[in-house]
Structures are given as C-alpha cells and as structure tokens.
Amino acid sequence: MLFEVFLSTPAMEAVFSPAAVVQSMMDVEAALVRAQSKAGLMPASAAQAISSLCRAELYDVPSLLAAAPAAGSLAMPTVQRLRETVALFDPAASVYVHRNACAQDIVDTAMVLCTREALRILDDDLQGLCGQLLDLARRHGAVPMLGRTLMQPAQVISLRYKVMNWLMPLVRSAEMIRSHAREALRLQLGGPVGTLESLGADADPVSRLLSEDLGLPVAEMCWHTQRDRWIRLATELGVLCGSMGKLAQDLALLAQPEVDEIVEEPKDGRGSCIALPHKHNPIAAQQALAATQRAPHRIAALLGCMSQAHERGLGQWPAELAEWSSLMGATHGALIALRRAMSTPDIRTAKMRANVDAQLGLVGSERLELLLTPRLGRQRTDAIIQELIRRVRQGQGSLMQMVRQAMDNGELPEGSMSVRELSDVFDIPAIAAWADSRVEFTLRQAGQRLELLAGQPFV
Missing domain, CATH: 1.20.1160 (Paired amphipathic helix 2 (pah2 repeat))
Structure with a gap:
C-alpha cells in the first residue's frame, strides 16, 4: 500500500513479497518430497520431478494471490498449481505432491524461513545502530548537558550518560531477539491435526530429514495452535520498537532550535521545508517515530491471535499472518531511519554547555x-x-x-x-565527569556484548 513505503524498507518488502513467500512455500514442498524420498516413501525420480518445478518464477503469483481468499489459504492454490504442473511432465509423480502435510505446515514453515532472513537483516542493522551509539559515547567524555525530567530542566548529566541510556535497551533487544529466534524459528510439520498419523513410524525420520534440509530445528510438538514462542519473538520486536521510539523522540526534541543540541545532518535536501526555507526538519526521527508508533497495535493484535480453537485455528491464524510482515517492515524501517540519523549527527557540545549555563546555576x-x-x-x-x-x-x-x-x-x-x-x-565539569563514571563499566560491557554478538552467527 502507498503509505507503507514510508514505514518499511525495500529489504523487508523483498523478503515478504508475494513471490518470496511463494518461493519459500515451494522450498518447503521441495524439501518435503526430498525428505520422504530419503525415508523410502516415494521414488527418488518423483521427488526430483517435483522439486525441479518448485520455482516461483514458473507460476503466475498474482493469480495464486487472487485465488487464496476463496481457498482459505495461499497454500491451497499454490499446491494445486504445483500438482497440475508436475502432472504435465510426470503424471506418476504428481500424486506425491504435498503428501503427509497440511496447508498450515507449509505456510508456517515458509513464514519461518522468511522471518529468519528478515531477522538476519534486522540483526545486522541493529548491531550497526548500536555500534554508532557506542562510538558516539566513546568519543565524547565528560560533556555536560541538561538532564530533563517531565520535559523540564533538572540536573546536569553528560552526553555519554544520555547516549548509554539509548544504547543499553537496544543491546538487550539484540540479545533477546536472538534468544527468542532460536526458540521460535522451528519446523512446522504436523499434518491435519498435528499428530502426523499418516506417516506412522516414519513421522520422526521424515521430520528429522526435513529439519536438516531446511536448517530448522524440530519442535517437540506440532505448534499449529501453540503460538507462544512465535508471539514472544514478536513482542521482543515490539519492545525494540519502543526503545527506538524513545531514541527518535529524544532526537526530535534535542533538534528543536530552542534546544539545538543534536541535529540531523542535512543531506541531499533531506529535512528541507518547501514553504519555509529556514526550517530543517528531523525527518529520520519522524520516520522512526511513525514506524514505531504502530508496533503496539501490531503486538496487541498478535496477542489476540493466540486464542486459536482446538487443534487448528480459524480466523486468528490468517490475522496473525497479515500482522507479521507489517511488524517486521516497521521495525526495520525505524532501524534504517535511526541509522541514517546517527550516521553523521551534528553534536553541538558548546550548545549543550550553553543550555546548562542558561539555567543560571x-x-x-x-x-x-x-x-x-x-x-x-x-x-x-x-x-x-x-x-x-x-x-x-x-x-x-x-x-x-x-x-x-x-x-x-x-x-x-x-x-x-x-x-x-x-x-x-556548581562545578559543572566535575558533575559531568561523575555522570560519565556511572556508566564507565556499562560502556565497557556494552562493547564486549556487541563484540560477542558480532562474533556469533545469527540463527
């Protein structure tokens, strides 16, 4: 939709594009037949015939999307077209398409694959933003600035203390997102009611082979209606959005001409005003705020989707799918906007001191x-x-x-x-130095934690 362009990013739009999602579903179908072939449940030639046609570019993706509402799931028309296409080349192989799985298995696992890619992108940019803030804190020692409470001047803090107040929640989110991703990004394979009854004794071997093919851990149970791990991951993205919203709000307030302490660097005409040439608007902060503003509603909707009936839900699951990619897009949109704001910020330390002095002690x-x-x-x-x-x-x-x-x-x-x-x-430099000392250990720890994250591959 038109205004989503301002809140998401091309990277997230690509990961969750119709073609990408359909391709992920095809990847699951291809892996499924390979796993069953290795388990001796179908001829290798059939698995080869099916997997060779699991390529989204071979299909009319818009027509699949158009057929999905009436079918109740994007998997239904996708599987049908795959089966028809396989039948054109190898009629005997077509009977093995989508065997022993249900539509939700395919869609959920495809969304896990898409989400894994999306989170890798998010992780890179979140670490990038944390690195920018860490560098900013390291470069500015004992710089006095006003601490403000209830929107009013309070006491003297330091710029380093302020930046660490922004940084630490982001570091914790980077760690927690990885932790929740390890739990949530799992294979979904349960068949119609979750028991894989049709596979019998081959249920566990096929699950293991499919898991190895896709690089996804096997869950201890089918999670068709066990959405807790999945939604915990979403809520951590919501927490990240909240922390980024705080940073964006602070940047916008600090950029006000009456404050004039940290200002986004004007670049490529960004922030200019058509009507008022003297204005320089904090556009990156605006974009980040707009993107994060929607996260609480997304999270509330996702939590509401957890009340799924019996062994397979009804309307909650499609609603969850619709919210998921928007949450990912908004989170990355805010990250990219803040990375742009913090790439070359104009840090006006003299103005910070002047604002302290203007309080007349x-x-x-x-x-x-x-x-x-x-x-x-x-x-x-x-x-x-x-x-x-x-x-x-x-x-x-x-x-x-x-x-x-x-x-x-x-x-x-x-x-x-x-x-x-x-x-x-009234020793202002000493007070700022004291504020710095209060985050000296935290600053070192933040650097170590970010190095640890950088040294470990994402899920």
Missing part, C-alpha cells in the same frame, strides 16, 4: 540543599534556598551569585560553607 539547587541541610536544618535551608531561587528567576543573577550575596549580608550564617564547597556545588 539552578541545576545545582539540590547539591546546595544537601550541603546546607545538616548545618542549618531542613526548614531553614528550604526557606533560604527558595528565596534565592526566587531572586534568580527575577533576573537578579545566578544562584551562585545569590548564595555569595546571602553569605555577605548575613542571610547565610558565617561558616555555613567554605568558598571551596560553594565552588564544588
């Missing part, structure tokens, strides 16, 4: 309170600090200046703090 109010309370008591300290803050907001000077005035005119008792203590309260 109010970011040190808690440190001042913690220093004075043991010496003056809470009630007196609160009253003094609130009065000093009021003067700062009236434009009389910075909080440090107001404290010095209060010490000079006796509002603060003599000896309530030393000059060194007062300086330490």
Whole structure:
C-alpha cells in the first residue's frame, strides 16, 4: 500500500513479497518430497520431478494471490498449481505432491524461513545502530548537558550518560531477539491435526530429514495452535520498537532550535521545508517515530491471535499472518531511519554547555540543599534556598551569585560553607565527569556484548 513505503524498507518488502513467500512455500514442498524420498516413501525420480518445478518464477503469483481468499489459504492454490504442473511432465509423480502435510505446515514453515532472513537483516542493522551509539559515547567524555525530567530542566548529566541510556535497551533487544529466534524459528510439520498419523513410524525420520534440509530445528510438538514462542519473538520486536521510539523522540526534541543540541545532518535536501526555507526538519526521527508508533497495535493484535480453537485455528491464524510482515517492515524501517540519523549527527557540545549555563546555576539547587541541610536544618535551608531561587528567576543573577550575596549580608550564617564547597556545588565539569563514571563499566560491557554478538552467527 502507498503509505507503507514510508514505514518499511525495500529489504523487508523483498523478503515478504508475494513471490518470496511463494518461493519459500515451494522450498518447503521441495524439501518435503526430498525428505520422504530419503525415508523410502516415494521414488527418488518423483521427488526430483517435483522439486525441479518448485520455482516461483514458473507460476503466475498474482493469480495464486487472487485465488487464496476463496481457498482459505495461499497454500491451497499454490499446491494445486504445483500438482497440475508436475502432472504435465510426470503424471506418476504428481500424486506425491504435498503428501503427509497440511496447508498450515507449509505456510508456517515458509513464514519461518522468511522471518529468519528478515531477522538476519534486522540483526545486522541493529548491531550497526548500536555500534554508532557506542562510538558516539566513546568519543565524547565528560560533556555536560541538561538532564530533563517531565520535559523540564533538572540536573546536569553528560552526553555519554544520555547516549548509554539509548544504547543499553537496544543491546538487550539484540540479545533477546536472538534468544527468542532460536526458540521460535522451528519446523512446522504436523499434518491435519498435528499428530502426523499418516506417516506412522516414519513421522520422526521424515521430520528429522526435513529439519536438516531446511536448517530448522524440530519442535517437540506440532505448534499449529501453540503460538507462544512465535508471539514472544514478536513482542521482543515490539519492545525494540519502543526503545527506538524513545531514541527518535529524544532526537526530535534535542533538534528543536530552542534546544539545538543534536541535529540531523542535512543531506541531499533531506529535512528541507518547501514553504519555509529556514526550517530543517528531523525527518529520520519522524520516520522512526511513525514506524514505531504502530508496533503496539501490531503486538496487541498478535496477542489476540493466540486464542486459536482446538487443534487448528480459524480466523486468528490468517490475522496473525497479515500482522507479521507489517511488524517486521516497521521495525526495520525505524532501524534504517535511526541509522541514517546517527550516521553523521551534528553534536553541538558548546550548545549543550550553553543550555546548562542558561539555567543560571539552578541545576545545582539540590547539591546546595544537601550541603546546607545538616548545618542549618531542613526548614531553614528550604526557606533560604527558595528565596534565592526566587531572586534568580527575577533576573537578579545566578544562584551562585545569590548564595555569595546571602553569605555577605548575613542571610547565610558565617561558616555555613567554605568558598571551596560553594565552588564544588556548581562545578559543572566535575558533575559531568561523575555522570560519565556511572556508566564507565556499562560502556565497557556494552562493547564486549556487541563484540560477542558480532562474533556469533545469527540463527
């Protein structure tokens, strides 16, 4: 659909294109006959004849899609056309097409194959985004910036601390997606009700041979209506989208001219405004936000699809299939947008410091309170600090200046703090360095965890 173009990527569109899905179904059918041939359940010549015709380009894919709604499954017209085509070349072999499997076996396993490819692409780009953030954190040490809570200036943090706040959820998702993929990406082969009764004693050998052919583990049971592993994988993609949405939102807020701390690099006219030439819009952040915005609805729909009746569901399974590829596309769309945003971001450290300084020392109010309370008591300290803050907001000077005035005119008792203590309260570089120290171990750990991921092949 038209507006899906803005939320997905060509890579995901290719993986879940009609031709790719049909080809994956054909791959399953071809592997199925090879497995049964090796198990002695059909002639090798029949398996060869069938597998040689399991090529999507030989078929009119749009006509298969058109026939699918009335058939109730894309597998039905696909198998029928395959059987008819095989019969043209080898009538004897056609009786072995799709034997001992059901439509859901073929579609589910095909979707597992497509999803495996999709997740490999996602994994590469997720590691790429994590690497960009890790490099950004490593390159910027003890850079002061405002920490903001409830959309208001709060205290001083550091740029490194901010970036690590973005990075760590993504690292955890990269690990968890692999873990859930190992569990979820399994062969589906159960026959009509899951028992493979028609195969009898050959059920396990055929399953094992098919598993080896497709490179998919055998599940301990048919999972026609056991969708828990599959949906856990989806929910982790939803969590990833949530973390990426947070990053995109922060980038958009930091790019506001009133803040102007991290700005997407204008490239190839990206972000320009037709009506207002002075504007530079955070397009990558917008695309990532738009893509991730839909993930909660997808996940909710997929969870709703778990209530499948008895041994084979009715409407829930087709609904699940429809949501699956859209979730994959949106997740990758957000990843690519954020990778673009973080490829060459304009990091304005001077503006970060200027925004801290513009608070006129109010970011040190808690440190001042913690220093004075043991010496003056809470009630007196609160009253003094609130009065000093009021003067700062009236434009009389910075909080440090107001404290010095209060010490000079006796509002603060003599000896309530030393000059060194007062300086330490408002030592912005030291506060930023402290924020860095709080993520020093995490930064090293993140690098190690990403190296481990890079060194291990995906499922």
